[in-house]
Amino acid sequence: MEPIRLVVGRALPLPRADVDTDQIIPSHWLKRLERTGYGAGLFEAWRSDPGFVLNDPRYRGASILLAGPNFGCGSSREHAVWALHDSGFRAVVSTRFADIFKSNALRNGLLTVELDDATVALLFDAVRVDPAAEIAIDLERRTFEAPGVHARFAIDDYARTRLLEGLDDVGLTLRNETKIRAYETARPDWLPTVRR
Amino acid sequence: MGSPARTLSQKVWERHVVHRAHGEPDLLYVDLHLVHEVTSPQAFDGLRLAGRGVRRPDLTLATMDHNVPTDEHPPEDISARQIEAMAVNAREFGIRCFPVGDANQGIVHVISPQLGLTQPGMTIVCGDSHTSTHGALGALAWGIGTSEIEHVLATQTIAQAVPGSMAITVDGTLPSDCAAKDVILAIIARIGTSGGVGRIIEYRGSTIAALSMEGRMTVCNMSIEAGARAGMVAPDDTTFAWLEGRPFAPKARLWELALDDWRSLPTDEGARFENEVFIDARALRPYVTWGTNPAQSVTIDGAVPDPDGIGDEARREAARRALRYQDLRPGTPVREIAVDAVFIGSCTNARLEDLRAASEVVRGRRVRAGIRALVVPGSMRVKSDAEREGLDRVFREAGFEWRDAGCSMCLGMNPDVLHRGERCASTSNRNFEGRQGPGGRTHLVSPAVAAATAIAGHFALPSDLR
Ligand code: SF4
Numbered sequence: 153m154e155p156i157r158l159v160v161g162r163a164l165p166l167p168r169a170d171v172d173t174d175q176i177i178p179s180h181w182l183k184r185l186e187r188t189g190y191g192a193g194l195f196e197a198w199r200s201d202p203g204f205v206l207n208d209p210r211y212r213g214a215s216i217l218l219a220g221p222n223f224g225c226g227s228s229r230e231h232a233v234w235a236l237h238d239s240g241f242r243a244v245v246s247t248r249f250a251d252i253f254k255s256n257a258l259r260n261g262l263l264t265v266e267l268d269d270a271t272v273a274l275l276f277d278a279v280r281v282d283p284a285a286e287i288a289i290d291l292e293r294r295t296f297e298a299p300g301v302h303a304r305f306a307i308d309d310y311a312r313t314r315l316l317e318g319l320d321d322v323g324l325t326l327r328n329e330t331k332i333r334a335y336e337t338a339r340p341d342w343l344p345t346v347r348r
Numbered sequence: 349m350g351s352p353a354r355t356l357s358q359k360v361w362e363r364h365v366v367h368r369a370h371g372e373p374d375l376l377y378v379d380l381h382l383v384h385e386v387t388s389p390q391a392f393d394g395l396r397l398a399g400r401g402v403r404r405p406d407l408t409l410a411t412m413d414h415n416v417p418t419d420e421h422p423p424e425d426i427s428a429r430q431i432e433a434m435a436v437n438a439r440e441f442g443i444r445c446f447p448v449g450d451a452n453q454g455i456v457h458v459i460s461p462q463l464g465l466t467q468p469g470m471t472i473v474c475g476d477s478h479t480s481t482h483g484a485l486g487a488l489a490w491g492i493g494t495s496e497i498e499h500v501l502a503t504q505t506i507a508q509a510v511p512g513s514m515a516i517t518v519d520g521t522l523p524s525d526c527a528a529k530d531v532i533l534a535i536i537a538r539i540g541t542s543g544g545v546g547r548i549i550e551y552r553g554s555t556i557a558a559l560s561m562e563g564r565m566t567v568c569n570m571s572i573e574a575g576a577r578a579g580m581v582a583p584d585d586t587t588f589a590w591l592e593g594r595p596f597a598p599k600a601r602l603w604e605l606a607l608d609d610w611r612s613l614p615t616d617e618g619a620r621f622e623n624e625v626f627i628d629a630r631a632l633r634p635y636v637t638w639g640t641n642p643a644q645s646v647t648i649d650g651a652v653p654d655p656d657g658i659g660d661e662a663r664r665e666a667a668r669r670a671l672r673y674q675d676l677r678p679g680t681p682v683r684e685i686a687v688d689a690v691f692i693g694s695c696t697n698a699r700l701e702d703l704r705a706a707s708e709v710v711r712g713r714r715v716r717a718g719i720r721a722l723v724v725p726g727s728m729r730v731k732s733d734a735e736r737e738g739l740d741r742v743f744r745e746a747g748f749e750w751r752d753a754g755c756s757m758c759l760g761m762n763p764d765v766l767h768r769g770e771r772c773a774s775t776s777n778r779n780f781e782g783r784q785g786p787g788g789r790t791h792l793v794s795p796a797v798a799a800a801t802a803i804a805g806h807f808a809l810p811s812d813l814r
Binding site for chain 2: 168186187251321322346
């Protein structure tokens with residue numbers, strides 16, 4: 153995973169609530185075996201409407217998605233994060249994210265920034281008035297800057313460090329090999345294995 | 349003095365902590381990792397790239413369900429490649445796999461409980477959000493993404509922050525035309541699509557205790573539709589009776605040991621939940637969703653709501669969008685909405701009990717002309733059990749197609765899809781835009797309501813049929 157420290161760019165506003173991962177990337181894209189190449193599938197059904205914000209030239213090149221509440225609900229498909237990443241997004245801002253989406257994002261260097269209702273409402277206004285408004289998210293300092301908005305956001309230290317350093321999860325866990333082995337020898341006998 | 353009172357989920361959590369450090373998520377041991385063809389190929393590639401193996405193939409089970417054909421037609425090339433990749437990965441990494449054609453193949457959340465692999469007190473993960481289903485047996489089970497799949501394959505552990513807790517108590521006798529599906533749809537209507545975010549829900553109360561194992565699975569299955577990390581029901585005699593004698597359940601002395609342990613799992617008297625919700629089952633009615641998220645529902649006696657009456661702006665706008673997409677007008681009585689298709693299937697409602705309930709309704713009747721009606725059993729075992737009872741004949745004679753096991757029209761990856769503009773009464777769990785096929789319109793209902801709707805041609809209760 154690439155380390156991530158700063159995200160600077162313009163934001164694409166998508167004020168809908170409960171945007172589910174079936175909308176972010178429809179299921180027929182999940183037949184692929186690769187980890188990349190999902191950009192063209194991003195919001196596939198919605199973007200067939202020429203009026204959809206992703207087709208609006210004023211927001212072209214946006215690297216931040218400004219989303220409605222409960223973004224990323226539904227299916228566990230990590231493809232949703234891959235599709236956003238492949239389309240150039242490096243951060244999503246919302247008042248609330250679905251759990252699995254947030255965890256998938258964290259593992260792919262896609263920053264999820266949670267801000268309060270009032271701040272998100274201000275942001276929507278700001279990028280509607282000026283689509284080219286520059287937004288700067290500083291993960292190291294946990295700050296969020298946009299025209300008229302200066303906010304701090306919460307992210308736990310562990311997640312922040314992993315994003316900043318682009319750490320490999322498996323490698324980190326394997327440092328606990330002795331503990332894993334000890335746990336394994338103490339597991340009760342009645343627990344099933346699939347070998348029977 | 350005794351130790352502090354703990355909840356069911358806390359007990360299961362605590363016994364799986366491998367490593368705990370301040371400022372870090374807990375590292376939990378995974379007792380069972382379920383794998384399917386759609387979310388795993390990139391994880392196996394990751395292992396290959398890093399030169400890693402699967403740590404515990406004996407605690408890992410694979411099947412093929414999401415993308416498999418459920419009729420006699422061979423899959424299209426791209427799907428065939430994915431199915432083949434699952435077989436190759438299972439072989440290369442030494443994982444047991446129930447492929448298409450195997451008597452044990454089926455939807456991952458149907459086959460594991462059925463085999464007795466899902467047991468109380470276990471941690472279970474799978475690259476699928478409906479892994480919460482397994483919580484019905486008192487297991488702590490949740491869905492994970494592909495990067496986490498790779499992590500579990502390599503380490504048999506997963507890093508998780510301690511979630512919040514929520515108790516949903518459902519009390520009272522369920523009205524006779526209501527099913528477990530109506531209980532969970534009522535719960536989601538009450539707490540909303542994000543009411544459970546960051547939390548593990550424990551379902552309790554006399555209504556839940558009176559549900560069969562199948563019914564409890566239906567309830568836990570849709571926990572994710574309320575945003576919850578997982579859903580659980582305390583194991584009890586219903587659980588133990590259901591498990592005893594299943595192929596992977598403990599036997600003899602081990603069964604006795606396990607039973608002693610399982611009896612210690614239920615939430616202690618006085619344990620505190622961060623959040624509690626109470627629901628009176630006696631007041632429930634069968635539910636039908638009208639919108640494009642599972643919280644947008646009314647009872648079958650109701651009508652399509654008017655978005656103008658919704659106070660919250662985001663929800664009002666979402667309701668307007670949903671009605672446009674669903675092509676519905678406010679005030680239309682639910683019973684007057686006609687359907688083009690009926691789907692009885694999915695990990696929510698395709699177990700034997702569900703098929704029995706639906707078959708009772710259609711027995712000796714005919715599916716309304718012009719309606720495409722499908723029964724897709726949750727597993728090949730469910731299929732053969734149903735056939736032993738003659739249910740396949742009941743469905744076929746009524747005009748239903750009787751298929752092989754798979755996810756099928758639940759998510760529209762195989763050729764079983766809705767066509768643009770088609771409306772479907774579905775026993776599955778998601779009514780998202782395009783979920784059952786681009787432009788398709790989904791209404792979530794119980795198996796009995798789906799069956800009655802197939803006969804009537806519009807939403808109906810079994811008791812509405814002449
Ligand atoms: S039946 Fe539907 S919800 Fe269940 S695992 Fe398959 S696709 Fe997912």
